[in-house]
Amino acid sequence: MKKRIIVSLSFLLVFSLQIDGQTWSVLKRLTWDGCGSFHPAVAANTGSKVHVVWEDDNAGQAEIYYKRSTNGGSAWQSRVRLTWNPGFSKFPSIAADPVIGIHIAWNDNSPGNYEIFYKQSTDSGSSWSALKRLTWNSGGSSHPYITADSGSGIHIVWTDNTPSNEEIFYKKSTDSGVTWSGLTRLTWNIGQSKIPAIAADTSSGLHVVWYDDSPLNWEIFYKRSTDGGDSWSPPTRLSWNNGISTEPIIAADATNGVHVVWFDDSLGNWEVFYKRSTDSGSSWSALMRMTWNMGVSGNPFICADSGTGVHIVWADSTPLNRELFYKQSTDSGTTWSGLTRLTWNSGVSENPAVTTNPLSGINVVWYDNSPGNFEIFYKNGK
Numbered sequence: 221m222k223k224r225i226i227v228s229l230s231f232l233l234v235f236s237l238q239i240d241g242q243t244w245s246v247l248k249r250l251t252w253d254g255c256g257s258f259h260p261a262v263a264a265n266t267g268s269k270v271h272v273v274w275e276d277d278n279a280g281q282a283e284i285y286y287k288r289s290t291n292g293g294s295a296w297q298s299r300v301r302l303t304w305n306p307g308f309s310k311f312p313s314i315a316a317d318p319v320i321g322i323h324i325a326w327n328d329n330s331p332g333n334y335e336i337f338y339k340q341s342t343d344s345g346s347s348w349s350a351l352k353r354l355t356w357n358s359g360g361s362s363h364p365y366i367t368a369d370s371g372s373g374i375h376i377v378w379t380d381n382t383p384s385n386e387e388i389f390y391k392k393s394t395d396s397g398v399t400w401s402g403l404t405r406l407t408w409n410i411g412q413s414k415i416p417a418i419a420a421d422t423s424s425g426l427h428v429v430w431y432d433d434s435p436l437n438w439e440i441f442y443k444r445s446t447d448g449g450d451s452w453s454p455p456t457r458l459s460w461n462n463g464i465s466t467e468p469i470i471a472a473d474a475t476n477g478v479h480v481v482w483f484d485d486s487l488g489n490w491e492v493f494y495k496r497s498t499d500s501g502s503s504w505s506a507l508m509r510m511t512w513n514m515g516v517s518g519n520p521f522i523c524a525d526s527g528t529g530v531h532i533v534w535a536d537s538t539p540l541n542r543e544l545f546y547k548q549s550t551d552s553g554t555t556w557s558g559l560t561r562l563t564w565n566s567g568v569s570e571n572p573a574v575t576t577n578p579l580s581g582i583n584v585v586w587y588d589n590s591p592g593n594f595e596i597f598y599k600n601g602k
Contacts (some may be wrong), residue, residue, distance in 0.1 A: 225240040242548070242582065242601040247563065250296060250585075250596040252286055253278040255598045257285075259587040264577035267317035270291035271345055272585050273302070273312045273324055274596050282308040284326050288345040288372040292580035293600040302339055302348060305330040309337070310362075313376075317368040321396050325354070325364040325376050327525055328405040334360040336378055338398040354400060357382040360514045361389070369420035371447055377416040377428055378596040379405070384592040386412040388430050392449045406443055406452060409434040421472035423450045425500050429458070429468040429480050438464045442481050444501040446553070458495055458504060461486040465493070473524035476500045477552050481510070481520040481532055492534050510547060510556065513538040519543075525576040528552045533562070533584050542568040544586060546601070562599055569597070 251257040255277040263271045270289045275282045284303040289296045303309040307330030311320040315323045322341040328333045336354040341347060359382030366376045374393040379386050388406040393399060407413040411434030419427045426445040431438050440459040445452045459465040463486030471479045478497040483490050492510040497503060511517040515537035522532050530549040535542045544562040549555060563569045567590030574584045581602035587594045 242560070244560075244562065245293065245600040246554070248293070248296070248598045249591070250598050251276070251285075251299070252591075253595065254593065256594045258587050258594055259311055259571060259586060260573060260596045261312055261314040262573050262575050262583050262585045263314045263316040263322065264575050264580050264583055265322070265344060266320055268577070268579040269344055270524045270577070270580050271314060271316065271322050272596065272598065274587070275310050275312060275326070282310050284309045284312050284324070286324070286345065286348075289580075291596060293583060296598075300345075300348070303328070303337075303351065307331070311364065313364050313366045313401070315366045315368040315374065317374070317396060318370055321368070323366055323368060323374050323394075323397055325366040325378075325550040327362045327364060327378070333357075334362045336361045336364050336376065336391075337401075337463045338366075338376070338397065342396075349397075352400070352517070354404065355380070355389075359383070363415045365417045367418050367420045367426075369424070369426075369448065370422050373420070375420060375426055375449055376589070377418045379414050379416065379430075385409075386414055388416045388428065388483050390418075390428070391448065394448075401449075404449070404452070407432070407441075407455065413424045415467060417469045419470045419478070421476045421478070421500060422474065423476055424501070425472070425476060427470050427472055427478050427501055429470045431466050431468060431482070437461075438466055440465045440468045440480065442470075442480070442501065442504075446500075453501075456501075459484070459493075459507065463487070467519065469520060469522050469523045471524040471530065473528070473530065473552055474526055475528075475552065477524070479522055479524060479530050479553055481522045481534075483518040483520055483534070489513075490518050492517045492520045492532070494522075494532070494553070498552070508556075510543075511536070512560070515532055519571050521573050523574050523576055525582075528576055529576070531574055531576060531582055535570055535572060541565075542567045542570055544572050546584070546586070565586070567591070570594075
């Protein structure tokens with residue numbers, strides 16, 4: 221098995237120097253835990269710093285760990301354990317603010333049911349605050365998604381089943397995570413509203429997406445705030461498909477364009493779809509199909525860079541096992557490149573996340589069981 225992995229990695233080194241105008245590094249393994257490392261999230265901030273957080277079973281139960289690079293992903297510091305809780309700490313999300321703050325949210329069942337917790341670093345990951353509990357709900361609060369705006373605002377959305385069915389809730393801090401508002405309920409739907417994502421634009425706008433089965437099948441919905449989360453629009457339905465539309469991710473670009481991806485089985489096979497707004501969410505384009513693959517294309521992740529670039533990474537089973545693929549637009553989502561394959565691994569590559577920074581480039585993380593158990597891997601494109 222070791223020989224097979226070494227051969228595939230050396231092939232990767234030769235093959236992936238230049239593709240679609242991007243120079244891609246060889247993959248880097250970030251964990252050697254021997255248990256299971258899952259659900260990585262990534263953020264990049266000042267200079268060439270890249271920050272990764274994930275859940276890990278190394279301590280005998282799921283805890284949150286963190287690792288950073290200060291040179292654009294070339295080298296990585298030792299991991300830092302961020303939680304020591306009696307329960308399970310799962311599904312971390314990470315955001316970098318405009319200065320040097322790093323903000324992490326996750327869900328933890330130490331209180332007896334899953335609640336949302338938060339931790340911050342004010343020195344770009346060198347040290348960390350004590351954890352803060354953000355929810356005290358009778359139901360389960362799970363799958364938080366965190367973002368930072370262009371000022372000192374930090375914003376979190378999550379799924380909560382306290383109202384007897386799953387709904388989307390929101391909370392914000394206006395002082396970089398020091399204090400937090402009360403919670404705001406964003407949905408009152410007859411169906412289940414699940415696993416939201418949030419993005420902040422440069423004009424006090426916030427954009428939230430989730431998937432919802434209120435129309436009797438799972439569809440993508442959207443909601444926005446134009447005043448930093450003080451008030452919210454009615455929901456907008458973004459998909460009208462025959463099949464299941466699920467797990468949307470959202471990004472806002474430098475010109476306040478909004479970009480959404482999800483995966484959908486309406487065509488008899490799971491494919492990745494995309495939709496955009498060029499007016500901060502007031503109106504939306506027709507949907508665009510991003511993949512035409514024989515296998516399952518799923519778990520897409522999207523981010524926008526500081527210019528007109530938009531980047532999508534997803535996992536795809538077309539190569540007979542799950543591998544990662546990449547697509548980019550250089551004109552704010554008007555046109556798209558052909559797909560680029562990012563991994564050639566003996567195991568399964570799952571749940572990618574991607575972020576960009578002018579100095580560190582395109583930063584991709586995922587988890588992969590090629591070493592015999594799931595570990596966290598990283599790749600960089602410039």
